[in-house]
Amino acid sequence: MHTRRLPSTTLAVLAAAVLLTTAGCSSGTGGSGAPQGAPSSASSDRAAGRTDAQTLKPLPAAVPENLKRYYDQKLSWRDCGDEGFQCARMKAPLDYDHPDPSKDLKLAVARKKASGKSKPIGSLLVNPGGPGGSAVDYVQQAAAVGYPPPVRRAYDLVGLDPRGVARSEPVRCLSDKQMDEYTQTDQTPDTKKEESQLVSSYKKFAEGCEKKSGELLGHVSTVDAARDMDVLRALLGDKKLNYVGASYGTYLGAYYAGLYPGRSGRLVLDGAMDPSLSMLRINRDQTGGFETAFREFAKDCVGRTDCPLGRKSPEDAGRKLSAFFKKTDAHPLRTGESRKLTESLATTGVIRAMYDESSWPQLRDALTTAMDGDGSDLLALSDEYFERDPDGRYGNIMFANPSVNCLDLPPAFSSPDAVKKAVPSFEKTSSVFGRGFAWAALNCGYWPEKATGGPRNIDAKGADPILVVGTTRDPATPYAWAQGLAGQLDSARLLTYEGDGHTAYLRGGACVNDTVDKYLLKGEAPKKNKTCS
Numbered sequence: 412m413h414t415r416r417l418p419s420t421t422l423a424v425l426a427a428a429v430l431l432t433t434a435g436c437s438s439g440t441g442g443s444g445a446p447q448g449a450p451s452s453a454s455s456d457r458a459a460g461r462t463d464a465q466t467l468k469p470l471p472a473a474v475p476e477n478l479k480r481y482y483d484q485k486l487s488w489r490d491c492g493d494e495g496f497q498c499a500r501m502k503a504p505l506d507y508d509h510p511d512p513s514k515d516l517k518l519a520v521a522r523k524k525a526s527g528k529s530k531p532i533g534s535l536l537v538n539p540g541g542p543g544g545s546a547v548d549y550v551q552q553a554a555a556v557g558y559p560p561p562v563r564r565a566y567d568l569v570g571l572d573p574r575g576v577a578r579s580e581p582v583r584c585l586s587d588k589q590m591d592e593y594t595q596t597d598q599t600p601d602t603k604k605e606e607s608q609l610v611s612s613y614k615k616f617a618e619g620c621e622k623k624s625g626e627l628l629g630h631v632s633t634v635d636a637a638r639d640m641d642v643l644r645a646l647l648g649d650k651k652l653n654y655v656g657a658s659y660g661t662y663l664g665a666y667y668a669g670l671y672p673g674r675s676g677r678l679v680l681d682g683a684m685d686p687s688l689s690m691l692r693i694n695r696d697q698t699g700g701f702e703t704a705f706r707e708f709a710k711d712c713v714g715r716t717d718c719p720l721g722r723k724s725p726e727d728a729g730r731k732l733s734a735f736f737k738k739t740d741a742h743p744l745r746t747g748e749s750r751k752l753t754e755s756l757a758t759t760g761v762i763r764a765m766y767d768e769s770s771w772p773q774l775r776d777a778l779t780t781a782m783d784g785d786g787s788d789l790l791a792l793s794d795e796y797f798e799r800d801p802d803g804r805y806g807n808i809m810f811a812n813p814s815v816n817c818l819d820l821p822p823a824f825s826s827p828d829a830v831k832k833a834v835p836s837f838e839k840t841s842s843v844f845g846r847g848f849a850w851a852a853l854n855c856g857y858w859p860e861k862a863t864g865g866p867r868n869i870d871a872k873g874a875d876p877i878l879v880v881g882t883t884r885d886p887a888t889p890y891a892w893a894q895g896l897a898g899q900l901d902s903a904r905l906l907t908y909e910g911d912g913h914t915a916y917l918r919g920g921a922c923v924n925d926t927v928d929k930y931l932l933k934g935e936a937p938k939k940n941k942t943c944s
Contacts, residue, residue, distance in 0.1 A: 464687040464866035467669035470638075474645075477510050482645045486520065496551055497522050501646065503574065503639045505630050514626070518639060519578035520571050521547040523555040527564030533676075534647045535566035535931070536640060538573075540658030540682070542633070543811030545577035546570035554655075557917060559928055566653065566931070571643050573663070575624075575631035576811045582631065583623035584616055584810040587803050591750060594797055597740065598755040598847045606827050613854045620814060621859040629860045631811070632818040637666040641674065651676030651875070653931070657914050658682040658888055661879075665896060668871035675874040677931055682888040682914035683879050685895035686867045690816075690855065691823040691833070695840055696889050698848040702841035704765040704886035705729065707911050711768075712775060719778040729843050732761070735782060736843075744786030752786025752793075758847055760792035765886040766913040813854055819864040822855035829853075872901045876936035878927065882908045882915045897940070904936040909944040919943060 474482050484502055491498035500517045504510035525531035539549040550570030558568065572579035585593060593612055600606040620628055640663075644652045653676045656664035661680035668675040688696070709725035709732075712718040720728035736754050743751035750756075764774035770792075777788035798806035824830045830853050837845035855862075871877065877900050881893020890907070897905035908915035908923050915923045922943030930936050 464868045467666070467686075467867040467869045469672055470670045472673060478504070478507070478642075480512075481510075481642050484646065486646050488522075491521065492551065494551070494555065495523060496555070497524070498547075501571070501639075501643055503642060505626065507635065507638050516574055516580045516627075518571060518574060518580070519547050520569065520643065521550055522567050522569040523550065523563070525564060525567050526560075531567055532565045532932075533567070533649045533651075533653055534569045534644075535562070536569045536571065536643070536652060536654045538570075538654070538656045538660035538663055540656070540660045541576070541808055541812055542573070542636075542659045542663075542815035543576050543808035544659070545572050545808075547572045547578055559924065562928060562931055567647070569643070569647065571640065573631075573636040573811075573815075574639060575627060575814055577807050580627060581807040582620060582627065582810045582814045583807075584620040587805055589615075589619070590797075590799070590805045590809065591803070594759070594793070594799075595750070595753045595755060597753070598758065598850055599736075599740065600850065601740075609850060610827060610853070610857070613857045616813075616854070617857045617859055620810060624810075624814070628814060629818070629863075631814050632863055633663055633666050633815060634670070634864060636663055636815075637670055640667055641671055644674065649676075650674070653677045655679040655681065655916070655927075655931075657916075659684065661888070661896070662686060665869050665871075665900070666867075668874050668877060668900065669867070669869035672871040672874040675871060675877070677875065677934055678877045679880065679916065679927055679930065680877065680896065681880040681916045681927075682885060683881055683893040683896045684888055685892040685899075686869050687895060687899065688892070689823070689866050690820040690852065693820075694823050694848060694852040695833075695837060696891065697887065698837050698845055699840045700886040700889045701762060701765055701844050701848075703884055704911065705732075705761070705841075705843055707768075707884055708765065708771050708774065711771060715775070717775060717779070719775060719782050732778075733843055735778070739781075739786075744781060744784060744789075746785070746787040746790045748787075750790065752781065752790050755847070756793045757781065757786065757789050758844070759796050760789040762844070762886075763792045763796035767918070768911045813858070817855040817858035818860060818862055820855075821862045821865060822858065823852040825856040827853070868899050869896075870899055870901045874900070874902050875934070876902045876904055876930075878906060878930050878936050879903050880906045880908065880915050880923070880927070882910055882912060882919065884911045885913050887913045904938075905940040906937065907940070907942040909942060915943075 486499040488497040488499045499520045501520050502515045503518055505514040505516055537550055537554045538546045547570045550568050554568050575582040596609055596612040597605045600609050651674050654664050662684040664678050664680050665686055706725050709728035712720055713722050713728055720731045739757050740754035743753045746752050764770040777792055781789045798808050830849050834846055834849045837849035879893055879897040881890045883890045897903040906926055908919040916927050
C-alpha cells in the first residue's frame with residue numbers, strides 16, 4: 412500500500428513491491444469517482460452485505476498499569492535546525508501486550524511551537540502518509556512553512572516518525588545496490604523464467620527485512636503506531652488528539668479514532684482510505700484510480716501539439732503508452748548512467764506523475780525524450796517516487812511500506828497462479844497498468860511475519876466530528892474510499908473536492924482550504940456533506 416503525498420504534498424504507497432502502489436490506494440471518473448471496470452464502491456459492498464470486516468473495538472479508557480511508565484515519561488526537548496524547531500525522543504514498548512523495558516523503542520518527535528501571542532489551541536499532529544513517510548521531515552519542510560498562518564499561530568505543529576520509519580528505529584532490508592536491482596525487476600513476467608525471477612526478488616526482499624530488522628518487523632503495524640500517537644498526545648499535555656493525516660495518514664487517523672474515540676479531537680483525514688477493504692480490493696481499486704488519472708492526463712495531452720502519445724484520443728494515447736512499455740520491456744533505454752530504463756522503472760515514472768496534475772508537463776517531456784531513445788527524464792521521475800537520491804542512496808520508505816502493509820492485512824495473493832487468475836480483472840480495470848499492479852500485489856505473499864490485522868469497520872462512536880476529505884479523481888486513494896470511510900465513522904462529515912490529483916487540502920483551492928481551516932481553528936465541521944470544485 413503506497414499512499415503518501417509526494418515531496419511537498421506527499422505520495423501514497425500501497426502494494427509496496429517493485430512497482431509500489433498504495434497500502435490503501437485509487438480513482439474514478441466523473442462525479443462519482445468510481446473507475447470504469449472497477450468493482451462497486453465500498454459503501455455498496457457493505458449495503459449488499461458483502462464484507463467480512465470486523466468492527467474495531469475501542470481500547471479501555473484507563474491507561475493499563477504496565478503502560479503508565481510510558482505515559483508518565485518526560486520529553487527532553489532540544490533545538491534542532493535554525494527555524495525554531497525542537498526535537499525529542501519518546502520511549503514506546505516494542506510490544507504493547509507484553510511491554511519489556513529492555514526492548515523499548517525510541518521514536519523521533521519534532522515540533523514547531525505556535526507563533527501566535529495568545530494561548531495555542533494545543534498540538535496538531537501531522538502525518539504525510541506512506542506508510543513510511545517521515546512526519547518529522549514533513550513538519551519541518553512542509554507543514555511549518557506551508558500550512559496557513561492562522562493554523563501555525565494557533566497550534567504547535569508536531570511530527571512523529573512512526574515506528575520503523577526514518578528516525579524511529581527504521582526498518583532495513585536491502586543495500587542500495589540491491590535496491591537498484593529490485594526496482595528494475597520485470598513486473599510483468601511473460602515467461603516462466605521471468606516469473607521465477609520476480610518471485611525470487613520478493614523473497615530476497617522479505618528475507619533481507621527479516622535478517623536486518625529482526626523482532627521489530629512484527630511490531631510496526633498501524634495499531635502499534637496509533638497507540639504510540641496516544642502516548643505522545645498525553646506527553647504533549649493534550650486531552651484530545653488534533654490531527655491532519657494525508658493518504659495512509661488517514662488510515663492511521665481512523666484507527667486512532669476507533670481505538671480512542673473519547674480522545675479524538677479535530678481530525679482531518681485527507682485522501683481517505685477505507686479500512687474495511689481487503690488487500691486485493693485495495694490493489695484493484697487503486698489500479699482503477701491510476702487508470703482514471705491517466706485518462707485525464709491523456710485527455711489533456713492529446714489536445715496539445717507537443718503530446719508524445721498522439722493527438723487522436725485518450726484511448727489511442729493509452730494504446731501508445733502500452734506499446735511503449737512493451738518496447739521498453741524488450742529493449743531498455745539508455746539513461747546516461749549505468750542503469751537503463753526498464754519497463755518497471757518507466758511505469759513507475761509515469762505513475763509518479765499521476766499524483767499531481769502539475770507534473771503533467773514534466774511527464775510529456777519525459778515521454779517525448781524516452782520515445783526518442785533517452786530514458787533519463789523518466790528515470791528521474793521514478794527515482795523521485797522511490798526516494799533515491801542522486802548519489803544512489805534510498806530512503807527508508809520502500810522498506811517501511813511493505814513492513815506495515817503486510818502486517819496490517821493478509822496478502823492479496825499467495826502464489827503466481829493466484830495472480831494469473833486475477834490478471835484479467837485487473838486488466839479490465841486498467842489496460843495500461845492492470846497487469847503490473849496485479850503482480851505487484853504478490854509481494855506480501857512471501858512476508859516472514861503473518862498479518863496481525865485485517866479489514867476493519869471503524870465507527871468511532873463518541874468521537875467529536877471528524878472531517879473526511881476525498882478527491883473525485885484521486886489516483887492513489889479513490890474517492891469511493893472516502894465515501895466508504897465517511898459511511899463508517901459515526902461522526903464523519905465528507906468534504907468532496909471535484910478535481911484531479913492526490914489529496915485536496917492546500918492544493919484544492921480556497922473552498923477546501925477554508926473549510927478545513929475553519930474546522931481546525933473553530934472546531935466547526937460542515938453541518939452536512941460539502942462539495943468544492
